[in-house]
Amino acid sequence: MTTPIGLAAEDAAVYGYGIILAGSDASIIGAVRRELAAHRARRDAAEQLWPDAAPAPVGYLTGADTSTAPVLLAIRIESDCCEAWRAELGFASDSETRRFCLDALTASAIQLARWRTLIPGAPFEALPGFPPPA
Amino acid sequence: MPSSSPTLMTRRRFLGVTAGAAGLLAAPGCALPEPDDTPDPVLDLVLSAERDAREFAVADSAHGDHVVALHRLADVRRIQAGQLEAALTSPRQTPTPAPSADSPEPVRCPPVDEVRTRLRADIATATEVALAESGIRAELAGAVAASCTAAVEVLLT
Numbered sequence: 001m002t003t004p005i006g007l008a009a010e011d012a013a014v015y016g017y018g019i020i021l022a023g024s025d026a027s028i029i030g031a032v033r034r035e036l037a038a039h040r041a042r043r044d045a046a047e048q049l050w051p052d053a054a055p056a057p058v059g060y061l062t063g064a065d066t067s068t069a070p071v072l073l074a075i076r077i078e079s080d081c082c083e084a085w086r087a088e089l090g091f092a093s094d095s096e097t098r099r100f101c102l103d104a105l106t107a108s109a110i111q112l113a114r115w116r117t118l119i120p121g122a123p124f125e126a127l128p129g130f131p132p133p134a
Numbered sequence: 135m136p137s138s139s140p141t142l143m144t145r146r147r148f149l150g151v152t153a154g155a156a157g158l159l160a161a162p163g164c165a166l167p168e169p170d171d172t173p174d175p176v177l178d179l180v181l182s183a184e185r186d187a188r189e190f191a192v193a194d195s196a197h198g199d200h201v202v203a204l205h206r207l208a209d210v211r212r213i214q215a216g217q218l219e220a221a222l223t224s225p226r227q228t229p230t231p232a233p234s235a236d237s238p239e240p241v242r243c244p245p246v247d248e249v250r251t252r253l254r255a256d257i258a259t260a261t262e263v264a265l266a267e268s269g270i271r272a273e274l275a276g277a278v279a280a281s282c283t284a285a286v287e288v289l290l291t
Binding site: 082087089093101105106110112114124125126127128130133 | 206207209210211213214217261264265268269270272273274276277278279280281283284285287288289
């Protein structure tokens with residue numbers, strides 16, 4: 001079984017929040033610690049949901065457009081998680097998996113909105129996980 | 135000789151014809167499909183998003199610090215309504231216009247507490263749809279539920 005994209009996104013989030021933690025100042029370090037724990041718990045729960053899934057391939061969050069600024073990287077992580085769980089929700093064939101995907105999508109959408117309050121003029125997602133309207 | 139006069143049907147022939155027609159309708163694969171009168175649950179989401187888009191857009195100073203958030207939320211709900219409408223299983227019927235009143239009810243934005251209550255009801259409906267559907271309809275309903283939850287938890291705090 002290949003790695004479900006939701007599980008891969010949570011793996012990337014755990015890795016990414018670890019990087020953010022190292023560069024965080026006092027204003028956000030509490031939120032970063034909380035989110036690191038939340039994504040780690042969700043990653044572990046997703047591994048229980050898909051026990052036969054292969055580990056996520058390494059190399060996430062290494063694109064040229066990946067910001068290293070803590071808040072921007074956190075926004076990118078939550079946005080990626082929204083996209084992954086939105087797609088997983090569409091694939092899911094049983095109610096337990098659908099509920100898990102929806103809860104994960106909602107959690108990332110809330111945190112995405114929270115991080116964006118720190119960026120003046122940042123948009124609010126009408127449909128988290130979907131590309132922005134043209 | 136051909137005749138234009140109507141052919142009288144005997145009782146026996148009538149029974150034969152009607153029994154044949156009934157058998158045809160009852161035969162597997164030949165039955166006419168029952169019209170599906172079940173309302174599309176996504177339509178409820180479209181209608182509430184359209185109503186919110188209309189009403190939140192007229193938020194004013196009576197809404198205090200939440201005016202900007204409500205205007206932003208009006209845009210959000212308009213985008214959601216448009217995308218949800220594209221996912222309806224059948225085209226929406228144009229509603230019959232209500233009898234014209236002397237002065238139409240002015241559009242008003244409800245107080246913020248009522249906005250939150252309304253959004254929570256929409257979250258519940260969108261969640262039901264997301265859990266019952268699959269594919270793009272589940273994805274859209276799930277995204278609407280997530281966005282409205284974020285609106286209540288972050289935008290309207």
